Structure formats: structure tokens, C-alpha cells
Amino acid sequence: MQLSESARAVFAVLAASSTATRPQLATGARLSKPTVSSAVAELEAAGLAARSGTLNGGTGRSAAVYDLGRAAGGVLAVDLGPAVTRARLCALDGTLLAEGTGSREEAADVVREALSALPVGAPLRTIVVAVGDVTARAEEGTVRPATAKARPVFDAVAVALPPGVPVHLENNVNCAALAELHEGAARGRHTFGYLRIGVGIGLGIVVGGQVLAGANGAAGELARLPYPWDDDLEPRHEALEEYIGARSLLRRAAEAWPEPAGSCPRTVDQLFSLAGQGGTARAIVDRHAVDVGRIAAAVTAVLDPGLLVLGGSTGAFPQLLPGVRAELQRLSWPTEVVSSQVGDLGTVVGAARLAVARGVQTVTEAGRMKD
Numbered sequence: 001m002q003l004s005e006s007a008r009a010v011f012a013v014l015a016a017s018s019t020a021t022r023p024q025l026a027t028g029a030r031l032s033k034p035t036v037s038s039a040v041a042e043l044e045a046a047g048l049a050a051r052s053g054t055l056n057g058g059t060g061r062s063a064a065v066y067d068l069g070r071a072a073g074g075v076l077a078v079d080l081g082p083a084v085t086r087a088r089l090c091a092l093d094g095t096l097l098a099e100g101t102g103s104r105e106e107a108a109d110v111v112r113e114a115l116s117a118l119p120v121g122a123p124l125r126t127i128v129v130a131v132g133d134v135t136a137r138a139e140e141g142t143v144r145p146a147t148a149k150a151r152p153v154f155d156a157v158a159v160a161l162p163p164g165v166p167v168h169l170e171n172n173v174n175c176a177a178l179a180e181l182h183e184g185a186a187r188g189r190h191t192f193g194y195l196r197i198g199v200g201i202g203l204g205i206v207v208g209g210q211v212l213a214g215a216n217g218a219a220g221e222l223a224r225l226p227y228p229w230d231d232d233l234e235p236r237h238e239a240l241e242e243y244i245g246a247r248s249l250l251r252r253a254a255e256a257w258p259e260p261a262g263s264c265p266r267t268v269d270q271l272f273s274l275a276g277q278g279g280t281a282r283a284i285v286d287r288h289a290v291d292v293g294r295i296a297a298a299v300t301a302v303l304d305p306g307l308l309v310l311g312g313s314t315g316a317f318p319q320l321l322p323g324v325r326a327e328l329q330r331l332s333w334p335t336e337v338v339s340s341q342v343g344d345l346g347t348v349v350g351a352a353r354l355a356v357a358r359g360v361q362t363v364t365e366a367g368r369m370k371d
Contacts, residue, residue, distance in 0.1 A: 003042065006031055008364040010039040011048055014068060015360045018093040021055055021063040040066060047071030048363065068093055073123035075359040077351035078111055079130045079172060080104075080153050082199045086348040087114040092125065092359045094352070104153055108160040115162070124165050125359035129154065130172040130351040132200055168358060173220060174211045175350030176311055176342065177204025182353060184341040185309045192307035193220075193299050194340075197292055197315030201241045203299060222295065244291055246314050253284050272317045288314070289323025296324055297331035304333070311340035 003011070006029070013028035014020055020028070026036040043049035050069040054062045072092045079086040085107035089098040098117030102110040118124060131154060154169075161167060177194035180186040186194070186206070194204035203220035205212040212219045227240035242248060246268050253271055257264040257280055265271040265281065274281035292315065296308055310316060310324065318339050325337050342349055 003046070003364070003366075004039065006035050007039040007042040010036055011043055011072075012360055012364055014043075014049060014066060015072070015092045015356075018095065019052065019065055019067050021065055023063060025066070044069070070119060070122050072363065073125045073359070074118050075125050075352070075355035076111070076114060076127045077130070077348055077355045078107075078127070078157060079175070079348035079351060080107060080132070080157060081172070081347070082132060084344075085110045085153075085157075086345070087111050088348050088352045089114045089117050090352050090356055092356060092363070094356050096352075099348075107153055107157045111157055111160040115160075124162060125362045126355055127161060127165055127167045128170055128175075128351045128355040128358065129157065129167060130170050130175045130347045132172050132202075133169075166358070166362070168354070170351060170354060171202070171204075171213075171217070171220075172347045172351075173202035173204045174213070175348075175354065176340075176346035177206055177211055177309075178350035178353055179342045179346040180204075180309050180311070180340060181206055181209065183349060184346065185338045186307060189307050191305055192309060193303055193305040194309045194311060195292075195296060195299060195315060196312035197244060197295075197310065198312030199246050201244055201295070201312075205303065205305075222299075225298065240295075244288075244295065249284070249288055249314065253281070256280060256284060268314050268317075272319055275319055285317075285319055286323050289320045290327050292320060293324040293327025294331065296328045296335070296337065300328065300332040300335045305335070307336045307338070309338055309340055311342075311346060313344075316340045316343065 009029040009031065010025050013025050017024065017028065022033065022036050022040060025040065026033050029036065040049060047069045048071050049066050051064050052067040053065045055065050056062045068091060074089055074091050074097055077088045077090070083104055085102050085104060087100045087110050088096060090096055098114045100110040100113045173194065173196045176196060180194050186192045190209045191207050196202045201222045203222050205220050223238040223241035225240050226235035227243065228235065250266070250268065250271065254264050265274055271281055272285060275285040299308065310320060316339055321337060321339060328335055328337060340346060
């Protein structure tokens with residue numbers, strides 16, 4: 001399928017606006033009305049646009065309203081979390097068509113269920129899979145995690161993906177940073193850091209409204225910071241992530257928990273809930289906030305982002321904010337610190353946004369022809 005340059009421009013505007021009249025498309029694409037009329041006819045013939053109604057104007061005139069057509073298709077976003085898999089099927093205008101959630105073991109079933117909602121005859125344009133890993137493009141054009149962390153679950157999901165559809169792997173923290181940029185705590189900010197603290201740790205770096213990937217796709221891999229840094233101790237591979245991660249936090253809580261205080265919390269949610277009552281839980285959470293504040297100080301020393309958004313299964317708890325802010329102020333220069341606003345859905349929301357952008361690009365670049 002080949003599209004003229006004007007048709008491709010109009011399609012991109014229609015996808016961004018979801019519905020539009022021809023005058024609105026002309027304004028958005030910066031094209032003349034006759035050129036837009038020709039482009040719309042071309043898109044209708046290809047099934048990429050469809051008339052959906054009429055808009056009545058104040059002068060008595062009416063204008064045809066257009067939506068994306070069935071042939072525009074959809075995109076799939078998958079978040080392969082450490083414990084939970086989430087999937088979203090979206091149209092190319094970002095409309096949510098289906099979503100699903102399941103355990104890590106149910107990842108392939110979650111993907112199949114989401115894909116089943118794709119309308120008959122509508123093509124799947126692209127797939128974005130968010131993984132807790134550095135991603136790299138392998139030989140023969142395929143994509144795989146660059147290290148062994150995410151490979152088992154990615155391989156399990158791969159069997160459920162339809163063949164021939166482009167698959168793009170993205171780092172999960174970078175996806176969540178995009179969600180914060182467009183829909184969360186960093187709206188209106190073009191430079192910031194998204195600091196995820198949970199089972200693992202990571203940093204999404206946004207500069208000028210764009211996520212910084214790095215030469216190896218590994219920008220923000222805080223787990224690789226040398227730790228511990230001491231004359232008598234040798235830094236170990238990803239030892240900082242091991243120390244600051246949720247499992248170690250709960251282990252330290254168990255070691256410090258006094259018998260008279262009752263049952264030791266077994267989850268992060270339980271620990272932070274008990275911290276509101278003071279006592280040992282509060283002391284453990286306060287100490288964790290200091291540790292996170294020191295990581296934040298390392299981030300600001302390098303990036304000076306002006307804003308840090310704390311997210312992740314541990315980092316998003318507002319109880320951490322006072323301690324993180326205090327330690328960061330002690331060690332570095334003024335930096336705003338806030339809690340995530342997108343929560344657990346951040347990664348799949350960001351991945352869906354990337355998938356939609358790539359899907360639109362797939363259509364507009366599929367077949368170029370000169371006007």
C-alpha cells in the first residue's frame with residue numbers, strides 16, 4: 001500500500017486527534033483544503049479513515065467528521081514485570097481496546113487474551129514489550145534482552161506473539177518515565193529523572209522531552225553503580241540493587257523485628273502500613289528513605305535534573321518523601337522530589353504510548369510515493 005505524502009501527513013494528524021473534520025485536518029497538517037480532500041479520499045479508499053458523523057457549525061454549515069478506519073489496525077504493549085504481566089491493546093489513536101493482567105507464569109495467556117480483542121480484519125501494526133533489562137538488537141533483525149534477567153519470561157511470551165509483526169523491546173523504567181512525562185507527576189517538565197525502587201532499581205532519564213537510552217541502551221542502570229565503596233570491601237556485581245531492593249528491605253525488617261511487636265511484615269505494603277504507627281517499622285522505613293536519598297544524591301550529582309519522581313513498588317510510597325528530601329538536601333543541591341502519579345500501570349501505559357507512535361510510523365512509512 002502506497003500513500004502520497006499528503007495522505008501520510010493527514011493520517012498522522014487524524015491518529016493524533018482521534019476524530020477530526022477536514023478543516024481541522026487541513027490546519028493540523030498545514031495543507032490546503034483541496035489537498036486534504038484528496039488525501040482523505042485516498043485514506044478512505046485504503047480503509048485507513050472512515051466518516052463517522054457530521055459536525056454542525058454555528059453558521060448552519062456542517063462538516064463531515066472522520067475517524068480512523070479498520071485498516072489502521074492496532075498495537076500491543078506488554079509489561080513483563082518481575083511478578084505481574086500486563087498487556088494493552090490499543091488503536092492507533094491511543095484508544096484502549098483491551099487490557100489484561102496476570103502472574104508471570106500466565107504471561108502468554110495474558111497476551112493471547114488481549115490480542116483476541118483485535119477487530120476482525122484489523123492488522124496488528126507493532127508490539128512493544130517492556131522488560132526489566134538492557135535491550136539490544138540481535139542479528140537477523142530480531143530483538144532480545146541483552147542480559148539474562150528477562151530472557152526466560154520473554155521467551156515464554158514470544159510463543160504467543162503473532163509472526164511477522166515487528167517486536168520492539170524497551171526498558172521498563174524508561175517506559176514508566178514516559179508515562180510520568182505525559183500523564184503523571186512530570187507533566188509540563190521536559191527534564192527530570194524517574195527513580196524506580198522496588199524489587200530492582202533503575203533510573204529513567206528524560207532530557208528535552210526525550211528518554212536518554214545511552215550508547216549501549218544502558219543509561220540509568222543504577223544497579224551497576226559500584227557498591228559497597230569501602231577500603232575493606234570489594235564492590236560486587238549489582239550489589240547496590242541487592243541491598244536496596246524490596247527483598248533485602250524485608251529481610252532487614254525480619255532481622256530487626258522484636259518479638260513483642262507481633263508478626264513481622266511479609267510484604268512491603270504491610271511494612272509501610274505499620275510504619276504509620278511508629279516503632280520498628282517506622283525506623284526501618286526511615287532508614288530506607290536515607291538509602292534512597294543517597295541514590296538520589298548520586299543521580300543529581302551527575303544529571304542535576306531539577307525533578308526526581310519516585311516510583312516502583314517501594315519508591316512510590318509517600319512515607320519515603322521526607323527522608324529522601326532531607327538526605328538529598330544534605331548531600332546535594334536543591335532538587336524537587338515527588339511521588340509517582342501513574343502507579344503500577346506506568347510501564348504498560350508508557351509502552352502503549354511507544355507502540356502507538358511506532359504503529360503510526362509503520363503506516364506512514366510503509367509505502368512512500370511522491371505527490
